[in-house]
Amino acid sequence: MRECGITDDRLFGFVDGLDETLDEHVAGCDECQTFLADLWIGEAPHDFTEPVLRQIRFDEFLVAAAKLGIDVLGAMGRAFIELSIESDDS
Amino acid sequence: MGQTDKRWLELTDAELVAQCQHDIGAFGEIVRRHQDFVYGAALRVVRNPTIAEDVAQEAFVRAYKALPEFRYESQVRSWLYRIATNLGLNAVTRRREFPQTELPEFRPEPSPERRVERVMLREHFDRAVQELSEDLRTPLVMREYEGMTYQQIADATGLPLNTVRTRILRARRALRSAMEAWR
Numbered sequence: 153m154r155e156c157g158i159t160d161d162r163l164f165g166f167v168d169g170l171d172e173t174l175d176e177h178v179a180g181c182d183e184c185q186t187f188l189a190d191l192w193i194g195e196a197p198h199d200f201t202e203p204v205l206r207q208i209r210f211d212e213f214l215v216a217a218a219k220l221g222i223d224v225l226g227a228m229g230r231a232f233i234e235l236s237i238e239s240d241d242s
Numbered sequence: 243m244g245q246t247d248k249r250w251l252e253l254t255d256a257e258l259v260a261q262c263q264h265d266i267g268a269f270g271e272i273v274r275r276h277q278d279f280v281y282g283a284a285l286r287v288v289r290n291p292t293i294a295e296d297v298a299q300e301a302f303v304r305a306y307k308a309l310p311e312f313r314y315e316s317q318v319r320s321w322l323y324r325i326a327t328n329l330g331l332n333a334v335t336r337r338r339e340f341p342q343t344e345l346p347e348f349r350p351e352p353s354p355e356r357r358v359e360r361v362m363l364r365e366h367f368d369r370a371v372q373e374l375s376e377d378l379r380t381p382l383v384m385r386e387y388e389g390m391t392y393q394q395i396a397d398a399t400g401l402p403l404n405t406v407r408t409r410i411l412r413a414r415r416a417l418r419s420a421m422e423a424w425r
Contacts, residue, residue: 185320208303
C-alpha cells in the first residue's frame with residue numbers, strides 16, 4: 153500500500169480502463185506514477201528520441217524560415233516605397 | 243534504446259530542462275527517460291498502439307515547445323503525463339468524430355551501431371534475467387522474450403492476473419538495478 157492509499161489492484165484497474173476515478177489523482181501523485189512507470193517499462197514500441205528531435209528541429213526551421221520570409225517581404229516593401237519616393241522626386 | 247550523451251545521464255529531470263535552453267540533446271535524454279511512461283499513459287487513454295505512438299511523440303514535441311512555461315516545482319513526469327493524457331483524449335474525440343482507416347505500420351531499420359549496442363545490452367540483460375528467482379523469471383521471460391500479454395501469461399501459468407503483473411513489476415525493478423550497474 154502506498155502512502156496515498158491507492159492499492160496496486162486499483163491501479164491495475166485504472167490501467168485497464170476499469171477505474172476512471174483515479175485520473176486526477178494519478179496526474180498529481182508521484183507514488184502512483186512511479187508504480188505505473190515500472191509497469192510500463194519496455195512498452196514503447198521503438199525509441200522516440202530521434203523522431204521527436206527531428207520534428208522539433210523541423211518545426212524550428214519552419215518558424216525561422218517564416219520569419220526570414222517576413223523580413224525579406226518587409227525589406228522588399230521598404231525598398232519599393234523608397235524607390236517610388238525617389239522616382240516621384242525626380 | 244537509443245544512443246545517449248553520457249553527460250546527461252547524471253542529471254535530474256529539472257536539470258535537464260534547464261540545459262534544454264542551450265542544447266536540444268538534453269531534451270533527447272528526457273524523451274529517452276520517459277518514453278515508456280508517456281507511451282503507456284497515451285495507450286491507456288486511446289487504446290490503440292498506432293495512435294498512442296503518434297500521441298506520445300506529439301506530447302514530447304508539445305512539451306519541448308512549452309518548456310519556457312515549465313514550473314520547476316512540479317515534476318517533469320507529471321507534466322508529461324498531463325500533456326500526453328490531454329492529447330490522448332483529444333485524439334479519442336477526433337477519432338469518434340472523424341473515423342479513419344488505419345495505415346500499415348512503418349518501422350525504420352536500426353543503424354549498424356544501434357544493432358551492436360542492442361546486442362550488447364541484450365547479452366547483459368540475458369545474464370541479469372538468469373540471476374532472477376524462478377517465480378519472477380518465468381512471467382518476465384514470457385512477457386519480454388515471448389511477447390505474451392499479461393492475460394496470456396496468467397492463463398499459461400494459472401496465476402491470478404494481478405500476481406503476474408506484480409511479479410513482472412518486481413522482476414523489472416530487479417533488472418533495472420542490474421542494468422544501472424552496467425550503465
